[in-house]
Amino acid sequence: MQAVVLAAGKGTRLRPLTEDKPKALVEVDGKPLVEDVFDNLREIGVTEFVVVVGYQKERIIERYGDEYEGVPITYAHQREQLGLAHAILQAEPHVDHDFVLMLGDNIFRGNLGDVINRQREERADAAFLVEEVPYEEASRYGVCDTNEYGEIVEVVEKPDDPPSNLVMTGFYTFTPAIFHACHLVQPSDRGEYELPDAIDLLVQSGRTIDAIRMDGWRIDVGYPADREKAEERLREAAPPVTER
Missing domain, CATH: 3.90.550.10 (Spore Coat Polysaccharide Biosynthesis Protein SpsA; Chain A)
Structure with a gap:
């Protein structure tokens, strides 16, 4: 299954964290937001990423190149920030069947796989x-x-x-x-x-x-306080370190 990842935003509300980088590369607990998205998608069986980039797109492209952990990446360019529906249309030439859509600025821990399974089982649109x-x-x-x-x-x-x-929440499947x-x-x-x-x-x-x-x-990481909240949740959920 393909996944379209929306990662074109400037993140103006996240300043000063985005003064020198796009929103998708803001780190939460040491990992860029978009990388956490990639890891979630890999875990549920996604086999190709179509990443919609815009603001400082070269920073994302230079960092990840044409694959992430063996999953190929295709980039689509949103030259103007004209909304999510406009962003999705930039990915249209690269998508030819049902796909996952995930916003690149959310930290998820939950039942993402259930969404894919429901669409397949129920044949929903x-x-x-x-x-x-x-x-x-x-x-x-x-x-x-x-x-x-x-x-x-x-x-x-x-x-x-x-x-x-x-x-x-920012996680969808579509035809x-x-x-x-x-x-x-x-x-x-x-x-x-x-x-x-x-x-x-x-x-x-x-x-x-x-x-x-x-x-x-x-957690939708829209403000610096959201990043702090997400880091707290991730640390609470992390397995305890055992001493040897």
């Missing part, structure tokens, strides 16, 4: 890893509404009045139908092509999208 957050925080995310079967029936980007407290939906998306009020808008088009066209609840944890 997409499957997303979702998590519950406090209602007062839901408006910061892409919010999902589901039916009695656990299928997503609506996705709203950062709504003032969230329909639920179930939010997208190539998502590319057609991304082509149809119109710019949002902030001038970006939003992924939730593309997903909503899939839903409206009758596509089946399954929501898989997270069993574990994840």
